[in-house]
Amino acid sequence: MATLKELQENLTPQQQMAAHLLVANEFSGKEKRSQEELAEEIGITRQALHQWRTQNVNFIRYQAALTDMKLDSYRSLVDSRLMALIERGPSNNGIPSIKAIELYYKLSGRLVERREVTQFTEQQEGRRRLTDEEVAQGLEELNDLLN
Structure with a gap:
């Protein structure tokens, strides 16, 4: 996994600033600013900011790393x-x-949820497998009931 520094090297200063502002904005509570306001502060269009946030893999990873750091601080x-x-x-x-x-x-790793799936054979379940003819006959009977 790339370090924050490595991720940062793939972005322009404007993109780095945008990522920091977006993360800070998400954690700001009620005082959130619009994407348009953020884009204006960065000096780009709202569309460019949207494109970075949704299509630029390096930007998305950098912003995620910043968010992880913010969460870790709590x-x-x-x-x-x-x-x-x-x-x-x-x-x-x-x-x-x-x-x-x-x-x-x-x-702490002391409680782990575990689900176990047990597969029974037809003999263990006390059932036998239907033949193709029996299945076809059953379908015919159901169709007759529906009609």
């Missing part, structure tokens, strides 16, 4: 809130949140 806050839910429960009633405990164990 890790200690999220972890502390998770632990508070475990310790005090969701409504501070002293009862731990089972969902929070489950999430903690999943994140």
Whole structure:
């Protein structure tokens, strides 16, 4: 996987600025700016910004890497809130949140969801396989019922 620096090298300064502004805008909450406002600040058209965001693989990867960095910066806050839910429960009633405990164990790798599919043979299920003639006869009977 390419580093942030390697991704950055494939973009113009305007594209780098655009990616930073887009990520900051997404995390800004209620104070979001329009794509047109961002494009104007960067010095490009809204269409050019849209094209970078949707068709330029290097730009998309760079913006995703910036978003990952931003999310990583919230890790200690999220972890502390998770632990508070475990310790005090969701409504501070002293009862731990089972969902929070489950999430903690999943994140720590101690709880893994596993689904097992078991395939039975027809003999194990106590059934026999129908012949083509039996299937055709059954279809005829269904058609007669429908008509």
